[in-house]
Amino acid sequence: MSDLHQTIRELFENSQNIVIVSHIRPDGDCVGSVLGLGMALIEKGKNVQMILRDGVPSSFKHLPGSDLVIRKPNAPYDLSIVVDCSDLIRTGGVLDGARPVLNIDHHITNLNFADINFVEAESAATAAILTKYLQQWGLSITESVARNLATGIISDTLGFRTSNVTPETLRLTANLMDTGIRLDDLYFQALVQRSIDSLNYWGKGINNIQRDGRLIWTTLTMKDRKEAGYTGNDDADFINILSGVQDFDIAVIFVEQSGKRVKVSWRAKAGWNVSQIALQFGGGGHPAAAGAELSGKLEDIQTQVLSATSLILTNQANDNKQERDASSTNGFGDR
Numbered sequence: 001m002s003d004l005h006q007t008i009r010e011l012f013e014n015s016q017n018i019v020i021v022s023h024i025r026p027d028g029d030c031v032g033s034v035l036g037l038g039m040a041l042i043e044k045g046k047n048v049q050m051i052l053r054d055g056v057p058s059s060f061k062h063l064p065g066s067d068l069v070i071r072k073p074n075a076p077y078d079l080s081i082v083v084d085c086s087d088l089i090r091t092g093g094v095l096d097g098a099r100p101v102l103n104i105d106h107h108i109t110n111l112n113f114a115d116i117n118f119v120e121a122e123s124a125a126t127a128a129i130l131t132k133y134l135q136q137w138g139l140s141i142t143e144s145v146a147r148n149l150a151t152g153i154i155s156d157t158l159g160f161r162t163s164n165v166t167p168e169t170l171r172l173t174a175n176l177m178d179t180g181i182r183l184d185d186l187y188f189q190a191l192v193q194r195s196i197d198s199l200n201y202w203g204k205g206i207n208n209i210q211r212d213g214r215l216i217w218t219t220l221t222m223k224d225r226k227e228a229g230y231t232g233n234d235d236a237d238f239i240n241i242l243s244g245v246q247d248f249d250i251a252v253i254f255v256e257q258s259g260k261r262v263k264v265s266w267r268a269k270a271g272w273n274v275s276q277i278a279l280q281f282g283g284g285g286h287p288a289a290a291g292a293e294l295s296g297k298l299e300d301i302q303t304q305v306l307s308a309t310s311l312i313l314t315n316q317a318n319d320n321k322q323e324r325d326a327s328s329t330n331g332f333g334d335r
């Protein structure tokens with residue numbers, strides 16, 4: 001076993017009071033990773049505080065352990081673990097500025113903010129990293145752990161259809177299925193089931209679609225949210241619809257927030273990389289999916305973000321062409 005795995009195993013063995021933290025605006029990988037690792041440590045007899053500043057969204061309340069999640073630590077701890085976060089700001093300040101001991105993540109933009117940084121950017125989900133290594137780290141994958149981890153993998157891969165899904169992602173999921181979980185059920189809960197309000201909200205997003213060349217974008221204002229009766233402050237996953245529209249390379253969504261803030265999400269077709277542009281705007285993510293939260297007027301942010309995104313379309317088109325010219329015999333055509 002490598003030194004790093006041995007170190008993590010010993011950390012788990014030697015700590016009794018453990019805090020696990022993930023990001024604000026929790027998604028399925030965030031919730032599934034906190035609960036999957038948390039339940040595995042609880043089953044090992046540890047005292048675990050599972051922390052999400054924004055709590056567990058209603059769509060993930062069916063997951064084992066979700067009722068144990070609290071919004072900030074309420075007891076002392078000797079080990080702090082951050083999962084599925086590329087930077088500490090995204091935890092929403094729940095660790096009060098303390099440096100975490102362990103950072104487990106799959107974002108290429110991860111800032112290595114902890115004492116021990118276990119970052120595998122090629123992994124499709126943080127939950128896939130946990131599935132791969134939990135046993136080496138001395139923990140067991142029971143059915144309740146597996147339900148959480150499978151939800152993380154299903155969510156971040158949009159049901160195994162993102163470009164970073166590998167045979168290993170499927171094998172790891174198959175190992176989780178061996179514990180007896182119902183993948184169809186978890187899939188339905190994580191990705192298919194929608195409220196009527198969110199469909200009304202999608203309607204607003206459809207009405208607001210704009211395009212320019214290979215770029216497509218839409219805006220969801222607070223007024224849209226109110227009129228639709230949608231109670232979340234996110235895009236209700238509308239970006240996944242927008243990014244499926246034909247003949248576009250990059251999709252962007254602007255979601256107006258209170259306090260003059262705007263959440264921006266980027267999605268890119270294979271061959272493009274939007275992680276660096278998100279980083280440039282103070283956010284982060286993956287080559288194909290990234291996000292940032294910006295302060296300012298919606299219109300100003302749109303102008304800035306759209307012109308910077310158009311620029312990467314131009315620059316990366318040149319890079320992609322050079323790569324194609326250099327390897328024109330690979331038989332797969334372009335991108």
Ligand code: AMP
Nearest residue numbers: 086265266283284285289290291292293
């Ligand atoms: P989203 O657009 O929020 O669905 O996020 C797409 C990807 O970018 C996810 O992997 C997020 O974890 C990441 N991401 C989104 N917002 C931020 C942010 N403000 N800082 C760092 N990473 C982010």
Ligand code: MN
Nearest residue numbers: 027029030084
């Ligand atoms: Mn996440």
Ligand code: MN
Nearest residue numbers: 029084126156
């Ligand atoms: Mn993730």
